[in-house]
Amino acid sequence: MNKACEALRTMDEVVERAKESGRRDGPRRIAVAGALDVSLLEAVAEAGRQGIVEAHLVGDRDKILGLWEKLGIGGEEPAVEDVAGDEEICHTVAGLASEGAVDIVMKGFISTSLILRILLSGEYGLRRKRTVSHTAVLGIPGYHKLLIITDGGVVIRPDLEQKCDIIENAVEVSRALGVERPKVVLLGASEVVNQHSGELMESATLAKMCRSARMEGAVVDGPFSFDVAVSRDAAEFQGITSEVAGDADIIAVSSIEEGNIISKTIIEFAGAIFGGLIWGLRLPVSLVSRSDTRMNKMAALSVAAVVSSQLLHEA
């Protein structure tokens, strides 16, 4: 994916960018699977009012409209495809995506593994790459740019090949967010490659592998520990000279727990705004959790919209 614009540095800038794209290209059409949640509907309605998305809600029509009514969201009544049952909802959404009737799929409160299994099944032709992965885009007060942590949501324990795919996916998302040459850190607990640690050995191997043509347009280095990844001072203190150290756009981890727990630590304790995205299919899948704040849900929608409009311009 090509660099889209000036690099977006904060989540506010991502939301602004999503609005601009909406004005230029029209709102992104989004299929929402499992829309039965107050703050999810509020976020969708707000993104709708801002011209970022146009929602196609899929689920129990009466219940969804009842909730919409109760929220007093007002405006035009949303389009709801009346479908019962989680599996059926996912098939309907996958069908809409397959026909090109929507630009983004949003996972509401439906099992991630269920919706991914259906979206990836051969009949819909939505699979684009071998590995589909989760990127957490974080706007962190005190960091000078957006930070992507991957994969803390889909691939449980990636092997080397999958890790390459995960990095490639994150690089595409980062470029869609305007980063010309994303800097990728392979996270470790230490900078010293230790033959007794499989993780550190793997990071060292990956760093070499990623200098291949496949990763053109990105710069990958590691293993580095978290502070070296995000702080120039820490990197200097350790005597590390790498253009990636202290200036990471992407942090790649080696297990779902590592990505998930570190991202959530930053969200819970450092007040980061977070937008989750599943990438690697033909269209972005926006992912929210029940406990995400409205701002986080809005961020997730905006990240997906920016990625989607970038796809449009490359088509």
Place this chain on the structure above:
Amino acid sequence: MRLVLVAPNDADDLEAVDAARRLGLVDPVLVGDREQAEAAAGGLGLDLSTTELVEETDMRSAVRIAVELVCADTRAILMRGRIPVSQMMQVVLEDGSRLRVHGRLLTHVGIFQIEGVPRLILVSDGGMVAAPDLGQKIGIIENAIAVARALGNERPRVALLAAVETVYPTMPVTMEEAVISKMGERGQIKGAWIDGPLSLDVAVSEHAAQQKGVGGDVAGRADILIVSQIEVGNGMYKALVSFAGARAVGLVVGGRYPIVVTSRSDTVGNKIDAIAVACLLAGG
């Protein structure tokens, strides 16, 4: 309280130890290269002439001497200066090391004071045991519980962290944590409430626990966060310090005496905190 600082050639370490001495917390002895120690102290205008110093330029021998000095006392603290953790721990963990207690694991505990969180949060293990098996994980939990209790938390709440709060056969971590939860329930691990798998947000935020409908004694109120890979604990430690402005202390516990293992990102203040916490653990 005796404090033995090994490899005393870092100015911040010396400043912290001196401050702790002036606070009446510790009676320090330094083990290492005198010339380097004096050079570091000189930069601070600190006079080491009245401080006990055992000259030893070979680092392995210096650690051995430090361990002996610590173990000669009934209450004491070992502190790491500028020597790689791995090098120091190799010596500490040697067979016959007097610092070890039979049947107990040496583990790393991070202790955090985070703005807006009305309690201390402990994270383990982000520094010692790389990929703990079930038995080691229990050792990690028991050590962390002991630390929380030494800090006055009679019955800490322990969250076993994962990416989700449900058990999936495809995620081995969640199964192991389910087993440990059951062991806690049956009183096989004492002195704490234990639950897992829990995701980080559900563990620490009552709002998230409520939203996701997770009940129990731990969700939303965890004091101790247990991780299953060193990378996770290490990343959390550094993320909390880098982005959440947390006051952090790192200690190695489970031995006869606590070991202060400060991180390079720690300030002098952090190091004084670490010495103070170690004093509490050592029974000061």
